[in-house]
Amino acid sequence: MAEEKEKKITADYDKVYVMPEEYHGINPDQPKEIIREKIVTKTKVIRKKSRALPMVVIVFLILTVALLSYIGYLIYFKPAPEPEVIVKVIETEKKPEEIPEVVEPKIEIEPEIEFDPATIKPTKLSDMIDVDGDNDGLTDAEEFLLETDYQRPDSDSDSFVDGVELGNLYNPSGIDPAKLEFSGLVFTYVNPTFDYDLFYPKGWFARSLKPDNSEIIFSSPLTENINVLVLENSLNLSLIEWYTSQIDIEKQDEVVEFENKSGLKGVRSPDEFTVYFARGEYVYVIDYDIGLKEKASYPHLFELLVQSFVFTGQE
Ligand SMILES: [Ca+2]
Ligand SMILES: [Ca+2]
Numbered sequence: 094m095a096e097e098k099e100k101k102i103t104a105d106y107d108k109v110y111v112m113p114e115e116y117h118g119i120n121p122d123q124p125k126e127i128i129r130e131k132i133v134t135k136t137k138v139i140r141k142k143s144r145a146l147p148m149v150v151i152v153f154l155i156l157t158v159a160l161l162s163y164i165g166y167l168i169y170f171k172p173a174p175e176p177e178v179i180v181k182v183i184e185t186e187k188k189p190e191e192i193p194e195v196v197e198p199k200i201e202i203e204p205e206i207e208f209d210p211a212t213i214k215p216t217k218l219s220d221m222i223d224v225d226g227d228n229d230g231l232t233d234a235e236e237f238l239l240e241t242d243y244q245r246p247d248s249d250s251d252s253f254v255d256g257v258e259l260g261n262l263y264n265p266s267g268i269d270p271a272k273l274e275f276s277g278l279v280f281t282y283v284n285p286t287f288d289y290d291l292f293y294p295k296g297w298f299a300r301s302l303k304p305d306n307s308e309i310i311f312s313s314p315l316t317e318n319i320n321v322l323v324l325e326n327s328l329n330l331s332l333i334e335w336y337t338s339q340i341d342i343e344k345q346d347e348v349v350e351f352e353n354k355s356g357l358k359g360v361r362s363p364d365e366f367t368v369y370f371a372r373g374e375y376v377y378v379i380d381y382d383i384g385l386k387e388k389a390s391y392p393h394l395f396e397l398l399v400q401s402f403v404f405t406g407q408e
Pocket of ligand 2: 253
């Protein structure tokens with residue numbers, strides 16, 4: 094029995110010996126257990142190798158697939174390069190040091206003009222009269238309102254020049270009606286509170302600035318105004334007394350008195366822009382305001398108000 098086993102092992106050995114080289118190196122003279130153990134060990138190694146081979150192939154395939162996937166990713170999903178225009182913008186962008194320095198415009202400040210009394214414009218009304226083309230005593234602006242011929246001194250050919258006629262409250266634009274108050278060229282303003290009347294030219298507007306009618310403004314088309322104010326004179330001073338009490342004592346010799354066409358005595362201011370009348374406990378002031386204008390367009394119409402001013406009612 095043992096011999097048969099040994100023959101069989103020997104036969105197996107012969108078979109093993111012609112097996113692949115993995116079985117080389119087994120000494121047939123070694124004890125059979127050792128030979129068997131080596132054979133078993135080698136067989137396990139071969140089996141391990143036979144199992145490791147597919148794993149290598151699988152890993153190789155996985156790596157290959159991964160590599161191909163990465164290549165595909167690089168080909169199809171590689172981020173696009175930044176647009177060239179951005180690069181150009183960056184290239185053309187000026188460096189801070191290349192930005193030209195901003196030069197602020199120089200502002201020339203005019204020196205303040207020192208006040209010099211010698212340069213003051215003349216303040217006397219008679220020195221500031223506007224254009225009077227035909228030299229008839231009415232400015233061109235006044236002749237427009239009075240419908241006279243600004244190129245003919247005697248518009249109605251009655252031998253009286255236009256300015257003289259107006260100054261005497263006559264109609265300079267026609268013989269009939271001769272009186273200015275009936276000509277339609279002027280209106281009569283009646284103050285119901287302080288009892289006075291006066292003429293003012295058509296085309297002007299009369300307006301009370303205070304509820305008690307103590308301040309009336311007559312507005313012209315050329316932003317010139319005539320104001321008529323009523324002031325308190327509670328001491329019932331005469332006009333001269335009241336006026337001199339309002340001005341510096343050294344100027345009291347300059348008081349200019351006059352009498353208007355109604356026979357009313359008044360006082361003119363030295364600059365001729367203001368006239369004063371007085372009655373009872375009130376003083377009446379007629380003031381010509383030309384604002385900032387250098388020429389007075391309506392000086393003779395201002396005189397119309399002054400000359401036509403009259404008190405009404407009882408004192
Ligand atoms: Ca004239
Ligand atoms: Ca005339």
